[in-house]
Amino acid sequence: MKKIYLHPLPVRIWHWINALGFIILIITGAQIRFAENMGIMSFETAVDVHSWLGFILLANYFIWLLYYLFTGKLFKIYIPPFWRPVEFIKNSIRQAKYYGYGIMVGDKNPHHPTPEHKFNPMQQISYLMIMVLLIPLQIITGLMLWDPQLFSSIISLIGGIQIATLIHTGLWIFFSAFIIVHFYLATLGHTPMAHIKAMFTGYEEEHEEH
Amino acid sequence: MRAIVISGVVILCFLISYLVPLNDAISDDTKACLRCHGMKTLQKALDSGGSLSLYIDGNKFEKSVHGAMDCSSCHPDITLKNHPKPKKITDRKVYIKEFSKNCLNCHPQDSLMKPKVHGEVVKKGEVFCSECHGSHYITSMKDWKKKASFSEYCLTCHQSNITKTLPSKEKISLKVNESEIKKSVHAKFQCLVCHDDFSKVNHPIYNYKDKNQYRKEMTRICTKCHTDKELQKNPAHYALTKTTSCIECHGYHGVKPTKVAKTLPENQYCLNCHSRPISMKMKNGETLSVQVKETDILNSVHKKLKCTECHKEFSTTQHPVRSFESVANYRAKAKDVCNNCHQDAVKKYDISIHAEALKKGNQQSPDCLKCHDYHKVVLITKDKSASSELCVKCHNESGRAFKESVHQKAINDGKQNAPTCASCHNSHDVLAANIAQLGNSCVKCHKDVKTSHNKWLWNPPVKLTTFVDAHFNSASCAACHTTVNKAIYLTLFDRAKKKPLTESEVAKIFGVDPKEVKGKIDYNNDGKIQEQELWQFMSSVKAKAKANLSGRIDVINSNDAHKIEPKSKAIKDCAACHDPSASFAAKIEINREGGKAVKFDLERSAINSAYAIPNIKDFYVLGLTKIKILDILFFIALLGGVAVPVGHLTLRILTAPIRRKRREGK
Numbered sequence A: 001m002k003k004i005y006l007h008p009l010p011v012r013i014w015h016w017i018n019a020l021g022f023i024i025l026i027i028t029g030a031q032i033r034f035a036e037n038m039g040i041m042s043f044e045t046a047v048d049v050h051s052w053l054g055f056i057l058l059a060n061y062f063i064w065l066l067y068y069l070f071t072g073k074l075f076k077i078y079i080p081p082f083w084r085p086v087e088f089i090k091n092s093i094r095q096a097k098y099y100g101y102g103i104m105v106g107d108k109n110p111h112h113p114t115p116e117h118k119f120n121p122m123q124q125i126s127y128l129m130i131m132v133l134l135i136p137l138q139i140i141t142g143l144m145l146w147d148p149q150l151f152s153s154i155i156s157l158i159g160g161i162q163i164a165t166l167i168h169t170g171l172w173i174f175f176s177a178f179i180i181v182h183f184y185l186a187t188l189g190h191t192p193m194a195h196i197k198a199m200f201t202g203y204e205e206e207h208e209e210h
Numbered sequence B: 001m002r003a004i005v006i007s008g009v010v011i012l013c014f015l016i017s018y019l020v021p022l023n024d025a026i027s028d029d030t031k032a033c034l035r036c037h038g039m040k041t042l043q044k045a046l047d048s049g050g051s052l053s054l055y056i057d058g059n060k061f062e063k064s065v066h067g068a069m070d071c072s073s074c075h076p077d078i079t080l081k082n083h084p085k086p087k088k089i090t091d092r093k094v095y096i097k098e099f100s101k102n103c104l105n106c107h108p109q110d111s112l113m114k115p116k117v118h119g120e121v122v123k124k125g126e127v128f129c130s131e132c133h134g135s136h137y138i139t140s141m142k143d144w145k146k147k148a149s150f151s152e153y154c155l156t157c158h159q160s161n162i163t164k165t166l167p168s169k170e171k172i173s174l175k176v177n178e179s180e181i182k183k184s185v186h187a188k189f190q191c192l193v194c195h196d197d198f199s200k201v202n203h204p205i206y207n208y209k210d211k212n213q214y215r216k217e218m219t220r221i222c223t224k225c226h227t228d229k230e231l232q233k234n235p236a237h238y239a240l241t242k243t244t245s246c247i248e249c250h251g252y253h254g255v256k257p258t259k260v261a262k263t264l265p266e267n268q269y270c271l272n273c274h275s276r277p278i279s280m281k282m283k284n285g286e287t288l289s290v291q292v293k294e295t296d297i298l299n300s301v302h303k304k305l306k307c308t309e310c311h312k313e314f315s316t317t318q319h320p321v322r323s324f325e326s327v328a329n330y331r332a333k334a335k336d337v338c339n340n341c342h343q344d345a346v347k348k349y350d351i352s353i354h355a356e357a358l359k360k361g362n363q364q365s366p367d368c369l370k371c372h373d374y375h376k377v378v379l380i381t382k383d384k385s386a387s388s389e390l391c392v393k394c395h396n397e398s399g400r401a402f403k404e405s406v407h408q409k410a411i412n413d414g415k416q417n418a419p420t421c422a423s424c425h426n427s428h429d430v431l432a433a434n435i436a437q438l439g440n441s442c443v444k445c446h447k448d449v450k451t452s453h454n455k456w457l458w459n460p461p462v463k464l465t466t467f468v469d470a471h472f473n474s475a476s477c478a479a480c481h482t483t484v485n486k487a488i489y490l491t492l493f494d495r496a497k498k499k500p501l502t503e504s505e506v507a508k509i510f511g512v513d514p515k516e517v518k519g520k521i522d523y524n525n526d527g528k529i530q531e532q533e534l535w536q537f538m539s540s541v542k543a544k545a546k547a548n549l550s551g552r553i554d555v556i557n558s559n560d561a562h563k564i565e566p567k568s569k570a571i572k573d574c575a576a577c578h579d580p581s582a583s584f585a586a587k588i589e590i591n592r593e594g595g596k597a598v599k600f601d602l603e604r605s606a607i608n609s610a611y612a613i614p615n616i617k618d619f620y621v622l623g624l625t626k627i628k629i630l631d632i633l634f635f636i637a638l639l640g641g642v643a644v645p646v647g648h649l650t651l652r653i654l655t656a657p658i659r660r661k662r663r664e665g666k
Helices: A009-033 A043-071 A072-079 A085-105 A121-146 A153-160 A161-187 A194-202 B002-018 B028-037 B058-063 B092-105 B109-113 B116-123 B129-131 B140-147 B150-156 B178-183 B211-222 B235-243 B246-250 B266-276 B292-296 B329-341 B343-350 B355-357 B366-374 B385-393 B396-403 B406-412 B422-427 B438-446 B449-454 B463-474 B476-483 B501-510 B514-519 B531-544 B559-563 B603-609 B628-654 B655-662
Strands: A002-005 A205-206 B044-045 B050-053 B163-165 B172-173 B280-282 B288-289 B485-495 B548-555 B585-592 B596-600
Touching: A009 A043, A009 A161, A009 B628, A043 A121, A072 A121, A085 A121, A085 B044, A085 B628, A085 B655, A121 A153, A121 B396, A153 A161, A161 A194, A194 A205, A205 B292, B044 B548, B058 B140, B109 B476, B116 B406, B116 B501, B116 B585, B116 B655, B129 B178, B150 B178, B178 B280, B266 B292, B266 B385, B329 B343, B329 B449, B343 B366, B343 B476, B355 B596, B385 B396, B385 B422, B396 B406, B422 B438, B438 B476, B476 B548, B485 B603, B501 B514, B501 B531, B501 B585, B514 B531, B514 B585, B514 B596, B531 B548, B531 B603, B548 B559, B585 B603, B596 B603, B628 B655
Parallel strands: B485 B585
Antiparallel strands: A002 A205, B044 B050, B163 B172, B280 B288, B485 B548, B585 B596
């Protein structure tokens, strides 16, 4: 069994802060939205926690962004090879087939992560969308709701506070579902805890079979 | 003692009377009376003061129509036996009244009633026989009529205090002051020159229904000499004669010269006519008083102004004759007079809801004059209660609500900075409450209000007053500072013009009368706007205008917005608004030019519908106005999020034997 250093420290710090933050933001988001039915905390506390965490994750996002920008890995890891579209699509289908069928019948995972190619094609496209589009969008719309007056010009640019709310709530719904699936997918290593351990240690164990 | 004195005087008179020569034609009875009453000094003190002469000139009496009669014929209660008996006489009028009753002994009332006018005078009992006919020296009526001049004849009765009561219950005096005539321009006229329908033998009776008609009829007398042609030489005076009677300015009998000295101070010149109850007739028949009370001007802030400083087209040499359609039309133009000096105030007024209302024909709506009056122009700001009273005259509900407020208490406590209506609503540029940005008015006095709210109203991690602004923009101050019921208000708004879309503009979009707009939004006519009705209405409006709904949280009844409570009672609980189950009503309002916005009850669920996203673009209250369908999507997503791993895991468990066999190389 060989070990690959897949998750550098800044990425691991970012990941776990993000993970914890996401969960609490989802819950406090629900508390704000369902104030009449949920009693985890008061409306005011939920808003306070939500606001604090929003800013923590905003800062956290920059840890991720700056790390990947300065190391130059952003392009390699996150950008799919759009210049080889056919190969990328083929690889994506092969990966989807693996999760949908191969994994059941004991096929080998077609993707072998390396520090330069950490993600399989499906992860690559998903994380690119999440990190470059959805999280910034959630942060920006979150800021709009945090102080609608301060960000009024951006609010009117996107078509009003209702649109900002729609995006923010829509992404809250998406991330709520995503985080469950993400956690499940994290258990699909060669052992259920393999990927999770790797996210703590940084080292992903490449099974000899692979 | 008094009896002894009187008895002494009588005895003395009696003895002296033998020295006074008496005419033989007089009866013995009368002679006996005249022994005392022939004394020139004989008089009686009256209770009311003054004295009554008891002297009778025997010679004159002898020549009168009653010369051959005994005194006792008219004074049956007095005989030598019972006289002198101290008789109390309160005053002359009472004595005359009492005495005149004796005339009726020989001149029965029936006969006195026969000449109609005489009958009227007798019937009214205002004048008694002796007042016109005299007492002891009555001459033959026939002879007297022949001898008397016309004026002397008329004044015999008309010098007395005779009056006429008109059907309108108004009383007119028929008394003519002879000296007034003598001083007038008509001094040499006999009565008949003007009253040519009267003569010594003809006294018509006119039944005027009221004083006004009486004056008009009297004016007709003047026009016999002062013809229209002559009057037209002075157009302003001529115009005046068409709206008012001559006697208003010139008087009845003491007719004054018409020329007013142009050297008079200007205001005095104008007031010569305008101090009198003169009026102006409008084309539609309305009349407007153009009387000016000098005291009003002197007590006003304009006391140092000349009339012509406001009424620029008039002077001592110019008096244009103007004509107006109606009083309203006149008042609308009166604003131009104020505009000569007060351009700023008039400019502000012109954009106000009051000016709009007036334009729309609401005669109750105030113009400059309604608050400041015509000539008694006062500064309104001095007395806080008085200035508010002006508004409360019409806005009485708001006034009542204000009386319960902390602001009224401040006024009562004599606080100098306590607000009046105008402090928040402005005095001249009063705008509709939903566009006036009244919150800014609160901030004018409560200057630190943003920082004080920001102490608790902020989102971590930074305290920004913009967060307070966001709340101020979405909720009225009254929403949190009163304890009355609240509503979510949606106002139909024109995003292109950046102002509310008005009822008449909506009517134009639908091609209907403004009154029919209600039917376009509440088309099932149940008095409440359902979700479907609202979105259908919005889609029709949006097809022709860049319309949207602006939102705010406010008190349900706008009058209640005046019931501002003390700070301690203000709402500070975020969940009061942000809890989705908070009990708020919902209203939709469409502004109306020159009036209060038309408000409709709205189904609350409409605000939580997905259609709210494109239709209420700029208003969102966390929790309260959330889009319900997103909640459903959230639960579906959660279920999906759980279902995918569970399904996948199940399949993996089920397919575990296949993998095991494959690993074992089977």
